[in-house]
Amino acid sequence: MNIEKRVAQLVEEKLTELPGVFVVDIKMLPNHKLIILIDGDEGLGVGDCAKVSRYVGFKLEEENVIEEAYNLEVSSPGIDTPLTLVRQYAKNIGRDLSVKTTEGAQKEGKLLSVTEDSIVIDEIIKAGVKGRKAEVAEATIPLSQIAEAKVLISFK
Missing domain, CATH: 3.30.300.70 (RimP-like superfamily, N-terminal)
Incomplete structure (x- = not known):
């Protein structure tokens, strides 16, 4: 063994x-x-x-x-360690993620929900300009298309 x-x-x-x-x-x-x-x-x-x-x-x-x-x-995995398990995604609902897809696209947004097959984030489409709110759109990303996902740390 x-x-x-x-x-x-x-x-x-x-x-x-x-x-x-x-x-x-x-x-x-x-x-x-x-x-x-x-x-x-x-x-x-x-x-x-x-x-x-x-x-x-x-x-x-x-x-x-x-x-x-x-x-x-x-x-425990460090904050810079990518999420790999559905359980890890579930415990981070409400936090901001950086997601790199298998196609090479980079997405950022707040994690809204998780299923066995996918995650849903409020993806930031356009960053907010001073005095304006950022534009976001809900995006569903299949777990099979996630190359790497990390929790973003905010120092606000």
């Missing part, structure tokens, strides 16, 4: 004790760094990451899954 598959099983075991927390990604990098990204429907605390880290680390050592020395990193 490959390492990432076994780690995924271990993480899922632990997440049964942490309602609302889910796996975003698991990667074993060539430099022996094991990265586990988790997120939560209602946010994620450092304690949640620590619980997963302790559990997975203990089980990996106990089962001798990884024979050489490795670094284990459990964290």
Whole structure:
């Protein structure tokens, strides 16, 4: 069994004790760094990451899954990490997104809703000129046509 598959099983075991927390990604990098990204429907605390880290680390050592020395990193995806799961989109409803489509188009707007197949944003068509409001139009984007979507940070 490959390492990432076994780690995924271990993480899922632990997440049964942490309602609302889910796996975003698991990667074993060539430099022996094991990265586990988790997120939560209602946010994620450092304690949640620590619980997963302790559990997975203990089980990996106990089962001798990884024979050489490795670094284990459990964290939430950073703000610059693209959204990949429907659950991530759902928790960001109401926030501004930057979406790059598979055709290369760039769209920005407030995330209004999410289904299993698509997202709906209030796309900014024309940026507002000083004293005027930006023009927006509702746009439905199939998830299959999203190359990358990131939450935009506002410093207003």
